[in-house]
Amino acid sequence: MSSESVETRRHHVVIIGSGFGGLTAAKSLKHADVDVTLIAKTTHHLFQPLLYQVATGVLSEGEIAPATRLILKKQKNVQVLLGEVDNIDLANKTVHSHLMEMESVTPYDSLIVAAGAQQSYFGNDQFATFAPGMKTIDDALELRGRIIGAFEAAEVTTSQAERERRLTFVVVGAGPTGVELAGQIAELADRTLAGAFRTIEPNDCRVILLDAAPAVLPPMGEKLGLKAQHRLEKMGVEIQLNAMVSDVDRMGITVKEKDGTTRRIECACKVWSAGVQASGLGKQLAEQSDGTEVDRAGRVVVEPDLTVKGHPNVFVVGDLMSVPKVPGMAQGAIQGSKYATKLIKASLKGDDDPANRKPFKYFDKGSMATVSRFNAVAQVGKLEFAGFFAWVAWLGLHLFYLVGHKNRFTTIIAWAIAFIGRGRGQMAITSQMIYARLAMEQLQKNGTPLAMNISPDVAAAEPEKAEPSEQKAAG
Numbered sequence: 001m002s003s004e005s006v007e008t009r010r011h012h013v014v015i016i017g018s019g020f021g022g023l024t025a026a027k028s029l030k031h032a033d034v035d036v037t038l039i040a041k042t043t044h045h046l047f048q049p050l051l052y053q054v055a056t057g058v059l060s061e062g063e064i065a066p067a068t069r070l071i072l073k074k075q076k077n078v079q080v081l082l083g084e085v086d087n088i089d090l091a092n093k094t095v096h097s098h099l100m101e102m103e104s105v106t107p108y109d110s111l112i113v114a115a116g117a118q119q120s121y122f123g124n125d126q127f128a129t130f131a132p133g134m135k136t137i138d139d140a141l142e143l144r145g146r147i148i149g150a151f152e153a154a155e156v157t158t159s160q161a162e163r164e165r166r167l168t169f170v171v172v173g174a175g176p177t178g179v180e181l182a183g184q185i186a187e188l189a190d191r192t193l194a195g196a197f198r199t200i201e202p203n204d205c206r207v208i209l210l211d212a213a214p215a216v217l218p219p220m221g222e223k224l225g226l227k228a229q230h231r232l233e234k235m236g237v238e239i240q241l242n243a244m245v246s247d248v249d250r251m252g253i254t255v256k257e258k259d260g261t262t263r264r265i266e267c268a269c270k271v272w273s274a275g276v277q278a279s280g281l282g283k284q285l286a287e288q289s290d291g292t293e294v295d296r297a298g299r300v301v302v303e304p305d306l307t308v309k310g311h312p313n314v315f316v317v318g319d320l321m322s323v324p325k326v327p328g329m330a331q332g333a334i335q336g337s338k339y340a341t342k343l344i345k346a347s348l349k350g351d352d353d354p355a356n357r358k359p360f361k362y363f364d365k366g367s368m369a370t371v372s373r374f375n376a377v378a379q380v381g382k383l384e385f386a387g388f389f390a391w392v393a394w395l396g397l398h399l400f401y402l403v404g405h406k407n408r409f410t411t412i413i414a415w416a417i418a419f420i421g422r423g424r425g426q427m428a429i430t431s432q433m434i435y436a437r438l439a440m441e442q443l444q445k446n447g448t449p450l451a452m453n454i455s456p457d458v459a460a461a462e463p464e465k466a467e468p469s470e471q472k473a474a475g
């Protein structure tokens with residue numbers, strides 16, 4: 001056998017996703033003797049906990065979503081591939097992805113699936129048309145357009161009823177995201193927009209935080225939930241609990257009370273932050289792995305070593321994994337990825353026996369939610385605290401986990417402007433922010449291949465397939 005024919009290829013790790021799980025996994029393999037391919041459907045690493053500040057004009061999208069390729073630029077053993085994974089073939093150890101009409105098949109020796117979760121409408125996906133969620137940069141920018149656009153429309157209309165409808169904001173879901181967003185809409189109206197209109201008082205707007213559950217912030221316990229609720233109420237936010245949304249349309253929402261009666265809230269701007277549904281890749285993995293199941297939210301019920309049954313080289317981490325007592329939070333994804341890459345590195349040295357792996361152990365570092373400027377609630381172990389010190393702790397922690405020195409620096413300045421002053425640097429809105437999602441959905445229904453951030457190629461790549469109206473929209 002000639003020396004050329006001896007296989008010299010390195011162990012190949014494929015990572016799906018560039019969120020907290022995917023990025024941590026790639027970085028943890030920096031000094032390992034492996035080649036890494038990170039495949040994600042977005043070009044950026046998104047810091048989801050600050051999406052609500054993009055939606056309310058405090059931060060720009062670039063501050064919370066640096067390009068993954070640039071973060072990993074100096075890590076020579078990683079290739080970043082933009083593409084949506086459609087299929088994972090466990091038998092042939094390959095990952096199939098596409099970018100527009102370009103298909104890629106990427107073989108792996110070890111696989112880390114960190115594809116996260118999407119918004120769940122609990123079977124009522126039609127609600128999304130008028131009540132977008134907040135999971136992506138697109139979502140946050142659309143919400144910014146809808147929130148600021150509602151004030152603009154209220155200034156123009158001469159109808160009192162329509163003005164009230166435009167100035168009513170409903171946030172569905174009183175978890176951390178809902179609490180943070182409702183608080184920020186109220187502060188935007190009260191501090192930044194005050195005095196900027198002539199026919200309306202922005203402060204007259206109604207911000208309603210609504211939930212089918214009987215409490216605000218249920219995972220953080222009664223005491224902190226009540227503290228957050230009282231603070232929001234002090235800011236003028238209406239809290240409506242035990243209220244289930246039964247319909248959403250352009251003009252407003254229908255709410256079903258606990259006693260079965262229904263009522264309407266006429267409102268232009270609605271936001272959905274009520275539930276999560278794991279990536280469909282989870283179900284795909286479970287179907288191919290004998291005995292692995294998914295839970296009700298589509299998360300993979302993984303083995304104690306975060307793998308799927310019969311495939312000790314296939315790890316599922318982050319929001320896509322279902323592990324008792326591990327919440328769908330950044331720490332779950334970060335710790336899961338570190339655990340998986342540690343096992344991969346051990347296997348390269350021959351130190352890993354899949355049958356005798358130490359199970360994944362989650363270290364709960366606590367949870368926090370901001371309610372308003374200078375006010376947050378925090379839970380660290382048995383310690384619960386609220387108010388200014390919780391807010392300072394929240395600031396410090398978020399700055400620590402934000403990627404990039406430049407982003408940290410500009411974020412501190414933006415926070416000073418918004419929270420010490422009254423300004424917000426990101427108040428620009430465009431028609432595309434508000435209408436592009438629905439237009440893109442229409443294009444996809446018509447068979448035009450779309451990919452995030454690749455718009456100029458859409459019409460150029462498929463001119464013969466696109467109808468004239470589609471070409472106009474795409475261009």
Ligand SMILES: Cc1cc2nc3c(=O)[nH]c(=O)nc-3n(C[C@H](O)[C@H](O)[C@H](O)COP(=O)(O)OP(=O)(O)OC[C@H]3O[C@@H](n4cnc5c(N)ncnc54)[C@H](O)[C@@H]3O)c2cc1C
Binds near residue numbers: 047049083177317320
């Ligand atoms: C608004 C909001 C606020 C939050 N606030 C907090 C907070 O304050 N504290 C906290 O700890 N947690 C918070 N979280 C939760 C936290 O962000 C998640 O738990 C964490 O992001 C999970 O990391 P992940 O890597 O599993 O998934 P994600 O970060 O969601 O990343 C998933 C990745 O997979 C990619 N992907 C998905 N499907 C495919 C596919 N088919 N092909 C290719 N790529 C794909 C996506 O593009 C993305 O890069 C918040 C979440 C949201 C939405």
